[in-house]
Amino acid sequence: MLDHLWHLIVGSPLPTQSLSRERLNKIRALAAFSPDALSSIAYANQEIYLGLALAGSAGLAFLWPIGLAITGLLLIVALSYFQTIHGYPSGGGSYVVARENLGTIPGLIAAAALIVDYILTAAVSLTAGVAALASAFPVLWAYKVELAIVLLIVITVVNLRGLQESGTVMAIPVYLFLGVFLSMLGVGVIHLMVGGVRYVPQATLPVLQPITPFLVLHTFATGCTALTGIEAISNGVPAFRPPEARNAGKTLIIMAGLMGTLFLGSIGLTQFLAVIPRADETILSALAHWIFGNTPLYFLVQISTLLILAVAANTSFAGFPRLAAILAKDGFLPHQLAGLGDRLVYSNGILTLAAITGLLIILFNGNTHALIPLFAVGAFLAFTLSQIGMVNHWQRTRGRHWKIKAFLNGLGGLTTGITMVIVGVSKFVEGAWIVPIAIALMTLGFLRIRDHYQDVAQELSLSELLELPALTPPHPRIVIPISGIHKGIVNAITFARAISTEITAVYVELEPGSGEQIQQKWTTLWPNVPLVVLPSPYRSLVGPLLDFLDQTDREHNDGQLAVVMLPEFVPARWWHFFLHNQSAWLIKTALLYRRRRMGFQRVIIDVPYHLRR
Structure with missing residues (x-):
């Protein structure tokens, strides 16, 4: 009965020979791997606004400069990961690169950082999606945890059904979001050209803190959550149709271009149109209200934001199981995570991620703002280790234009490393101290698991067995x-x-x-x-x-x-x-x-x- 129920939910088993047909084309791959990166404007813009709003209306003048700085960092990281895709077309991303070029311990630290990032991405995306919906329908704020759990269950089931089905289902909200938001930005630019720039908001914000370098750096660090998810494509290169690396590289460039357009466009319009949200709405909701008013188009923006944030968790469901499978094959995680399920996906990894994400949502009461301080540290640690590893890779392998490639990865490692320090220091007292402890404990756990598997292999080995037992033992x-x-x-x-x-x-x-x-x-x-x-x-x-x-x-x-x-x-x-x-x-x-x-x-x-x- 349980087998019948399972197959009713996730579909009939697929033969191993169908694995090649389960690969993704660029359109489905963009939908499967980009929701987290594209939707990050929902919570990144919100955190930037909340950080600068402490300094009153004058603080909001830094929206555009901070947006430009984060967009420049986005381009550098995207170019760096473009090199990673072609240097390591087998996938694995930061973990494989760091382990092969920097050693086992740095590789495991990168893996632990990525796992933390994937888990928090899923939790933040779902809670932010519910916040977008509750901004349009405030009565739903009281049910934010329940709604987030329901969305989590839906995303889990969709991913358990397989790559093709998840790519197809995710494509609808992703391309709806892109169409709606690009249209909104276009209408906003027209408003800007007709009405002119207005830096000073109509509503006056109280000054709670003076404008200081620390306030600006803290806000920059918070806004860097916009870069999370950009590494997902490099982790999932084997999921693409041949030629895998070429298709993955093109998809990464398209995704980075869309990310930059959405992020910079929404930040710029927020500042130049002097948008101020109500106490019970997000900054993107206020921007949509300003542009479309209380029309059906506004509600379409909010619904598309909910959908893209809901499926943004799919980036984690696409990346976490693959990374866990690679770690399991290397002996650093339980071997059960390396096996393909009935639908040719890593079912155990998907279920593990769903369980941990649900626990986080419940523990933090569905509060996106409480989860954000934990968010970017792990991502930028993985970014930095990956880029430093790629510099060593190009120096070792050389090849055509290796110096240019090493320079790009070195620049990426330098910028993400500096950003990681800024993020860690500025968010330390807000809870970021938990992340290094979690990464250290996970790394030790990886090593203990490997030691266990090595001990088991040694104990089961026949090399120490001098002679086989007698074939006719006494009656028991x-x-x-x-x-x-x-x-x-x-x-x-x-x-x-x-x-x-x-x-x-x-x-x-x-x-x-x-x-x-x-x-x-x-x-x-x-x-x-x-x-x-x-x-x-x-x-x-x-x-x-x-x-x-x-x-x-x-x-x-x-x-x-x-x-x-x-x-x-x-x-x-x-x-x-x-x-x-x-x-x-x-x-x-x-x-x-x-x-x-x-x-x-x-x-x-x-x-x-x-x-x-």
């Missing part, structure tokens, strides 16, 4: 725990007699006197198989059984451990499991994780009996 001593006398025991007794003559049944007496009736009935049915009744004064099922097993091993002292054969009935419906005490499962768990002396482990044989009704 079999112990059969029973909870009563029923049909489920018959198969276990029959199978035990087929492999051994030393068989003992054990009944743990949880209620005093109950063993006597069991003993009489047992003697009638299987007189040649001894039954031992174990009293349990503290009503423990597992403890007396384990003590009995240890005692019989000591008494026999024959170099082997008794084999435990568990009769277990299997209900016909999944929900029937909750109606039974699962004593067989408890015994199996206790035996499975109980360490034995001299490395021996007790053998457990499960004999199921399937119920029909």
Whole structure:
């Protein structure tokens, strides 16, 4: 039933041969990898406005200069990642570049930073999307957490259905957003040309802080969240149709151009039209109100903003599972994250990201402004390590125009490194200190996971095994725990007699006197198989059984451990499991994780009996 329900939600399984057909063309790839980058104007513009508004109306005069600086940084980072795509067409982005050129530890730090960035991108995008909708319909503010969780579930299901379907579904909101916002910017420019520039807003803002270099740098750092998501294409190059690197590079240039146009255009119009939002709306909502008034076009802007922010989380759902799969293949994350699911996507990675994102939304009460301080530090740390690694890559491989390529990546590393320091220092007291700690703990976790896999491989290796065990081992001593006398025991007794003559049944007496009736009935049915009744004064099922097993091993002292054969009935419906005490499962768990002396482990044989009704 669970399989049928799963396939109803995500679709029928796809054969591995269909993997090549699941690749994305440039139109679908732009929709799959760019929503985060394109939609970042929604929260980046808001944070820039909130930062400068502390200095009153005079502070808003810095909107345009800060917008220009962030756009210039965007172009540098885009050119740097264009080099990364062609230098590493197999994907992996910052992690692969840093690990191969700077070493394992820098590579893992870059991976941890990217993972933090992906998780926060999903949480911020969904909460900002709900904020855009609530700006148009204020009654929805009370349900912001619930709405964000619903959007998260929808995005998760769409991604579980596969690349082609997610690319197709995401294309609608992405291209709707582009059409609506580019049209709005065009109408705004016409208003500007007709009405002229008005730097001073009609509404006067109170001065809460003086204009200082720190205020400007802090606002710049907050606005740098507009650059998040630009690395997603370099991480997902294998998802493109051949030639992968060429198509990915073109898509990156198109995305960067659209990002710059939307960001600079909206920032410029906000300042030159002197737009001031109400207390219960975002700055983009106020800009749309100024240009379109309270018309259906305004509501279309807000709805398209909600949709693009909702699917902006898709950038994380496209990038996080691929990065997790690469780390898992390298032995730094659980191997389950490396396996393709039924729909040829990394289902375990998608579900993991969804669970962590949902937890963040609930913990931060759906508050975008509270999540923003944690946002950009991880992204710019990954940017910086990647670009420094690319400089080493070009110096090592050389090739045509390698000096120009190294210069571009070096310039990218320098600018993103300086920006990372500004972001970290200016946002430290607002919660950015959490991010370095999280990255350090994740890096240590990666190394511990790798050590575990290496230890397991060494222990399982046959190289230290001098000779194989004998092919004819002695007959095992079999112990059969029973909870009563029923049909489920018959198969276990029959199978035990087929492999051994030393068989003992054990009944743990949880209620005093109950063993006597069991003993009489047992003697009638299987007189040649001894039954031992174990009293349990503290009503423990597992403890007396384990003590009995240890005692019989000591008494026999024959170099082997008794084999435990568990009769277990299997209900016909999944929900029937909750109606039974699962004593067989408890015994199996206790035996499975109980360490034995001299490395021996007790053998457990499960004999199921399937119920029909």
